[in-house]
Amino acid sequence: MTTMLPVSEYLLLKSGEKRNLHSSVDYLSELPQEIIVFILSLLKIKEAGRTSVLSSRWRYLWRYMCGLDFDESKLMSQIRWRKVRIECMKAERRRFFRLVKHVTEMHQSQTIDEFKVGFEVYEPHFKSEIESWINFSMKKKVKRLTLDFERAGDGYTRTRGNYTLTTRFLHRYSIHSLTSLCLTAVEVTGLVLDHILSKCPFLEVLHVEVSQSLVNLKVAGPSLKLKRLEILRCKCLENLEISAMNLVSFKYSGPEITKMVLKHVPKLVDLSLACHYACFFVKHSSQFSSCLSKLKTLELDLGVEVSDNQYNFVFC
Numbered sequence: 001m002t003t004m005l006p007v008s009e010y011l012l013l014k015s016g017e018k019r020n021l022h023s024s025v026d027y028l029s030e031l032p033q034e035i036i037v038f039i040l041s042l043l044k045i046k047e048a049g050r051t052s053v054l055s056s057r058w059r060y061l062w063r064y065m066c067g068l069d070f071d072e073s074k075l076m077s078q079i080r081w082r083k084v085r086i087e088c089m090k091a092e093r094r095r096f097f098r099l100v101k102h103v104t105e106m107h108q109s110q111t112i113d114e115f116k117v118g119f120e121v122y123e124p125h126f127k128s129e130i131e132s133w134i135n136f137s138m139k140k141k142v143k144r145l146t147l148d149f150e151r152a153g154d155g156y157t158r159t160r161g162n163y164t165l166t167t168r169f170l171h172r173y174s175i176h177s178l179t180s181l182c183l184t185a186v187e188v189t190g191l192v193l194d195h196i197l198s199k200c201p202f203l204e205v206l207h208v209e210v211s212q213s214l215v216n217l218k219v220a221g222p223s224l225k226l227k228r229l230e231i232l233r234c235k236c237l238e239n240l241e242i243s244a245m246n247l248v249s250f251k252y253s254g255p256e257i258t259k260m261v262l263k264h265v266p267k268l269v270d271l272s273l274a275c276h277y278a279c280f281f282v283k284h285s286s287q288f289s290s291c292l293s294k295l296k297t298l299e300l301d302l303g304v305e306v307s308d309n310q311y312n313f314v315f316c
Contacts, residue, residue, distance in 0.1 A: 041066055070096070070103075072084060112168045115137040141178060145182070147163075149163055160210070161211050179204050181200050182206075207229075209233055217237065227246055229247060230251040235255045237254055237255060238257060248267050249268070253273075253274075274301035281300065
């Protein structure tokens with residue numbers, strides 16, 4: 001059976017082999033800087049830091065990485081599963097904050113392609129830290145921004161986000177470089193999302209999950225580049241209207257919406273519905289015959305039953 005090593009461990013192993021076979025030649029140091037930075041971009045930030053022992057030339061190149069991945073959500077889930085003491089959780093949180101602070105302060109590249117944070121943080125205790133991360137990513141003209149502040153193990157029990165993103169805060173920055181925005185356990189209103197859509201002409205992916213403040217959402221506009229939209233577990237959502245000519249994929253999982261409208265979506269080929277609207281869609285599938293022929297993928301989660309006339313779904 002073949003054993004696969006993490007990239008960072010493989011590089012360390014190969015580096016040792018090279019030194020044993022050709023002690024006078026350091027092949028890793030001879031790689032072009034662009035290739036080294038590309039290799040580093042495939043790693044999480046902690047793994048990238050480990051490669052600094054490979055050679056003196058690799059030592060500081062992590063500072064030029066175009067993708068910064070601070071996703072520690074799996075680690076926090078494991079810690080909670082082991083039921084460790086609260087002091088250990090606090091220590092892990094302090095370690096995480098120090099890591100992000102160090103990397104963002106030392107980073108040298110003018111722009112970044114991706115900035116991803118996955119960790120348990122709560123407002124107001126960590127508001128300044130959260131906003132410093134957003135500030136860093138915006139100043140670096142980030143293209144793909146992912147903020148996941150959900151508490152490990154909350155699953156479907158969590159209804160409210162752990163940080164509130166406001167238009168007042170966003171007005172400080174130019175956000176036009178965004179092509180993908182994924183927010184989990186971040187409170188946003190329909191007005192905030194409307195501001196983001198209007199100021200991000202290249203936005204292709206929008207994911208919003210666990211936001212109690214989201215009640216009404218309208219995704220519409222002739223210039224929208226949006227290709228993928230996902231609205232999940234926003235339990236106070238009442239009205240959703242989508243008119244997006246370039247939309248290819250739409251996923252919805254959540255509560256009883258008074259009315260959902262999809263219109264002017266000629267490119268929509270992937271549709272995923274869960275809970276209440278999945279049941280409604282099945283019972284009234286004849287109403288959607290015009291769109292069914294265009295779909296390549298239809299995913300339905302029929303976990304909840306509802307009455308025939310309780311909700312409305314309009315597909316134009």
